[in-house]
Amino acid sequence: MSGEDNLLKLVEAEEADDHDYLLQEQVGFILRKAHQRHVSIFAARIGDLTPPQFAALAKLRDVGETSQNQLGTLIAMDAATVKGVIDRLKARGLVELSRHEVDKRRLLVSLTAEGREAIERLIPLAREITQETLAPLTNKEIATFMKLLAKLA
Amino acid sequence: MSGEDNLLKLVEAEEADDHDYLLQEQVGFILRKAHQRHVSIFAARIGDLTPPQFAALAKLRDVGETSQNQLGTLIAMDAATVKGVIDRLKARGLVELSRHEVDKRRLLVSLTAEGREAIERLIPLAREITQETLAPLTNKEIATFMKLLAKLA
């Protein structure tokens, strides 16, 4: 086979590759759609709170009072994003803020009584949201999927 | 077993359940993180285009000229979102818009020469993005994961 043949094959192969690129088969595109579906299920069951807002309340319930930044780390939100989420929860009376006595940079966030009531009331709904999101899979598939998804995240 | 025992068990079970709710094990939370990681990988490799913008170009390459709404359906974006994406691609000269001759409601979107060049140039990078996103998994795990993820999306 001549060098020209090799070049030709290489070019053809690359063209075939590019022609084969299908958006709807790419993991990023499907991840985005799966996430969209979950958010939609969440909104249908918990209309008055977004998933990030719920995450903030649920994590505060776990860990108690923390700094805004630390909370952001725990729920995978950068500082700018977590600020907006906490601002809105505060405006609704679900969390309260105070300054750290020693380290005056830190803004401590904690649940109000109303916030605690809300998260306790919502957790059973959140369980149903998880179930509905996973409903297209069998129990065995769920176990496999969660294991692999955790590896990716 | 008495009715009171049943009630007691039920109550205890529910309390245990609520205590057991762990945000970091919920599929929605992990989906969000996996999606974040993918977007981050994408941004590192393709800095001057977002995943939704790339999706619009890639789909236009597949289907040729389409209406803005139809394109939105194909790439899973509602009308309001797709408008913003197309506006920005148009501002950069990657797509061009025209009115449908018969149905004057429709706004036809198509790639410019520059847009076609861009998407052809980026597809190899997109392949690498997919690979890097899936890198934590073995080939066999990838096959399993993609099958299950598709079921969820």
Added chain:
DNA sequence: GGAAATTCATTCGTATGCAAATGATATCAA
């Protein structure tokens, strides 16, 4: 044919999500 329903696109409002710049405070190190 014409009223009702549908479709396509736009706009507005709200909520993430992140990069980059800034200011205040704390910590580290020479």
Added chain:
DNA sequence: TTGATATCATTTGCATACGAATGAATTTCC
């Protein structure tokens, strides 16, 4: 101790993402 660094929070700017309302054009159906 003080100068360099690092951390915490805020702000700005840009880009999805979606519900709801609106207007224009088309289709349906009586």
